[in-house]
Amino acid sequence: MSTAQNRERPRRSERSRQAILAxxxxxxxxxxxxxxxxxAIAARAGVGKQTIYRWWPSKGSVIFDSFLALSESGDGTGIELPDTGDLEADLKLVLRATAAEFADPDFERPIRALNTELIHDPDLAEQYRDKLARxxxxxxxxRLRSAQQAGQLAADADLDxxxxxxxAPLFQRWLLRTGPLTAEYADSLVDITLRAFRP
Incomplete structure (x- = not known):
């Protein structure tokens, strides 16, 4: 096989992989x-089923990787929360963004699909914990430790x-569809949390 063919194969594979995730x-x-x-995924992506099974063992694992691909790093690493020195402002910024993300239909449906798979697939749940949640x-x-060092959070607070x-309240409201995920709701969760754990 020529050097040019060797170079072309990885590019073609990556194009196929991205097409499958999309x-x-x-x-x-x-x-x-x-x-x-x-x-259906294979037909939409223009690949054979065996191409998918070569990279993923199940539908759930494809859904998981398609969800991971939405994040900037693609694997949950390299994430940093804003640290302006104002814990309340930083948490409200992050939680508002989280609420907006969960309320976005294009993001919300893959998350629901992923959660459905996690309930029934312990191996996928472990993969989710290791690659994304943790x-x-x-x-x-x-970020919370930084706040503890600055005296904005109780030194003995259990960070988990x-x-x-x-x-958890935001996730439950989203999961059970019990109310809107608004910026005001996100702010109220930050206020309640800080009242409970400030020095």
Whole structure:
């Protein structure tokens, strides 16, 4: 095989991979999780089913990677929360962005599909924790530690609990569709959390 052919193969594979991930997101947004199949993804992406199975063992793993590809780094690493020195302002900025993201239909449907898969696939759930949830939580806790050092958060605060108090109500409201995910709601969660954990 020529050097030129060697160079072309990885580019072609990456194009196919990106087409598959884009097709997965499009199908979920258009049809919902239940109607998405490996066959439909392959047809939309213009590849064979075996191409998909060569890279992913299940529909859930394709959905997971299509969701990861929406993030800037693609793997949850390299994430930093803003640190202006004002914890309240920084948290409100981040939580407002999170609420807006969850309320965006193009982002919301893949997240729901992914959560459906996580419930039924322990291996995928472990992959999700390792590749996305844990790195993101570590970045959040790094910002909270900075606030502790600045005296803006109780020195003995359990940072995992702080994150649960801050994010769990938003996630439950989104999951159960019990109310709108507004900037005002995000701000109220920050206010409540800081009242509970300030020195």
């Amino acid at each position: 097709a997965t997101r499009e199908l979920i947004s258009e049809s919902g999780y239940a109607k998405v199949s490996i066959e 790195p993101v939580d570590d970045a959040k806790k790094a 609990l702080v994150l649960e108090v801050l994010y």
